[in-house]
Amino acid sequence: MHDKNEKIKMKNTATLELSEEEMRAYGYKVIDAIVTHFVTQHEKLPVVSGTREEMEQLFLKEPPANATNPEEVLDFVVNNIMTNSNIVSHPKSYSFVPGPSNFISAMADALAAGFNIFSGGWQASPAAAAMEINSLNWLLRIFGFPQKRGGGIFTSGGSMANLTALITARNVKCGDNYEKAIIYLSDQAHSSNIKAIRMLGFKKEQIRIIPTDGEFKFSLIKLKNAIAKDRLEGFHPFCLIATAGTTNTGTVDPLNELAEVCKKEDIWFHIDGAYGGFAILSPLGKPLLKGIEKADSLTIDPHKWLYQPYELGCLLVRNHHWLKGTFTEKPEYLRDIEGNTSEINFYDHGIELTRRFRALKFYMSLKTFGLNEFKDAISYNIKLAENVEEYLRQSPHWEVVSPATLAVISFRYHPIDSGMTENQLDALNQYISEKVVESKEALLVTTILNNQVVLRMCLINPRTTMEDVKETLALCEKFATEGMKKI
Ligand SMILES: Cc1ncc(COP(=O)(O)O)c(C=O)c1O
Structure with missing residues (x-):
């Protein structure tokens, strides 16, 4: 019960709204700032620096109780926050994995946020779900995965795609019985894989980091020896992580040979193609990626070499039932929106329930520019x-x-x-x-x-x-x- 003396206004004015004119003026200013960034970024310096003290000075210690003029806040952000960030799309930003981005996708993100599309379940946004399915089908086709049985999901990035893949691999290959399960990866595999393995609760003794050869590729002989030894000791080799384009050197592991080992040994074959996967689109890259189509699961990362703004990662799998079988829960509060089996609820295919509409930028940029x-x-x-x-x-x-x-x-x-x-x-x-x-x-x-x-x-x-x-x-x-x- 409320205190009788407490004044609760029954005519609510706290609606977090601007007038139509204010919204338009504000929106145009945002677009102007973004366009100016796109056309002038190469003239700026790509690197910034800022100490904790310097950056802290930009902000208020206490949350603001009262309103500020919207344009004042916007100007502050454009002039102080955006300028104090490295320009990862700058032509001279060579390090880590740059983020060249593109304008269409940036606008698609604005639309997705503006309409606040819920991309979790089919019923909330059937066209968005269908666009994600359609986009994933394009990717299955591009990477030579089975069209009917294959599936996938857009994620926030490569790290989440790797995590989703490894959860699925463990579930399919081990169920709940994974005390003896062993996972193999090379010393050049990306750290997100180790992070994922640790998050899954595997102990250090269950991880085999196989040294690479002189060309930074997975050493097949060392891998085969490690698997044989593990079998003799009563362990259960269950998953191998290969890399299609290592972060350090762009090297592609011997995918065909690794696929063969996995098939013979009944080991899940995961390929982390977060960095190099999209090179498949180029006649110069495609020959290097032979065998990528043999993966059980494949991480690709459109916010890297498909020029998408953050965040957009993706996981593809040979059999979409694997995702559904791993991630489906049926809480009573979602029973009314379960739908039929052809209507995919992406919350059943991955970790997140509430998901932003990531497929939009992928679809809009591919349709606008064309794959060529x-x-x-x-x-x-x-x-x-x-x-x-x-x-x-x-x-x-x-x-x-x-x-x-x-x-x-x-x-x-x-x-x-x-x-x-x-x-x-x-x-x-x-x-x-x-x-x-x-x-x-x-x-x-x-x-x-x-x-x-x-x-x-x-x-x-x-x-x-x-x-x-x-x-x-x-x-x-x-x-x-x-x-x-x-x-
Ligand atoms: C090979 C590889 N895998 C995974 C990742 C992690 O991807 P994200 O940063 O999108 O989480 C990266 C990032 O550079 C990578 O190069």
């Missing part, structure tokens, strides 16, 4: 990395450490006859990267390959030119000359 534009962009990226490799090889200063593979290349500054030790070379290349990042002119960070510090470029931005790369390498050389005097 994506194919050409991906081919351009692969070729650009190959041209960068050629350029580096022609220089007496640079050493290519891992060749251009699916648009990733790693190299280090190592002048011929410099007489520098490995430690000095590591320090020098670390110095180059730190100085480049400090200059904010480019985002170029290091990784470790063969115990060496190397610079790594991931060239999946279709707007990055050879000129951009040459300018960045010239900057590196300037810092290298400076660094050599200090080291």
Whole structure:
């Protein structure tokens, strides 16, 4: 009961609304900010820095009790928040996996949020569910998965797709009995897989990290030995994670051979194609990905090399019943919307109940630009990395450490006859990267390959030119000359 003296207004004005004119004016300002970002981003510096203290100063300590002018809040965000974020779609943003994005998909996200489409169950949004099914069918076709039996789900990203895959694999192969279950992955597999395995409750003793060979590929001989040993010791090998485009070097594991091992040993074959999967669209990438169609489950990540804005990951499976069998719960409060079996409720195919309408940006951008534009962009990226490799090889200063593979290349500054030790070379290349990042002119960070510090470029931005790369390498050389005097 309310206190009689407490005043509750029965004519509610707290509706969180703006007038129509205010909404239009506000919306146009948002669009203007986004368009300005798209057309000017290459003129800006891609890197920002901000300490905890500096960033904290931007915000109020207490939640604001009273209203602020909407445009004031918007201006604050555009001028202080967006400007204090790295531009991952900048042509000189080479590190990690860049996010080149595209305008159509950004607008699709605005529509999805604007209409607040609930993409959990069929009944709430049948057309959205059908669009997701249709988009997944395109992907099944692209990746050579079974059309009728295959299935999948859009996720927030590659990490969630890997987690969803491994939950499914464990359920299908082990049920509730997984104390002796063993999972295999290479030392180049992405950390999200280990995270997922740990989240599933597997102990360290149940994880086999198999060393890669000289080309950073899964070593088949070491894998076969490990499986044989585990069987002899009474363990249950149940899942193998291969990578189609490793994050470090773009390397693709020997997919056909691994598929054969899995088939013979009755092991679930998961492929993490979050980075490299979409190279299948290019005639330059497709031959490297032979065997990808043999996976039981495949992670792909449109917010990487399909130029989608965050967040959009995807899991494909050979048999959609596996997802349904793993994730279906039937609470009484959802009984009225169960629908019939042809009407997919995506909350039965994955972890999330409430899901944003992720398929919209995928569908709208593919329909707008056409698949050929994506194919050409991906081919351009692969070729650009190959041209960068050629350029580096022609220089007496640079050493290519891992060749251009699916648009990733790693190299280090190592002048011929410099007489520098490995430690000095590591320090020098670390110095180059730190100085480049400090200059904010480019985002170029290091990784470790063969115990060496190397610079790594991931060239999946279709707007990055050879000129951009040459300018960045010239900057590196300037810092290298400076660094050599200090080291
Ligand atoms: C091979 C691979 N798998 C998984 C992931 C994780 O994907 P996300 O960052 O979308 O969660 C990444 C991210 O770079 C990756 O490169």
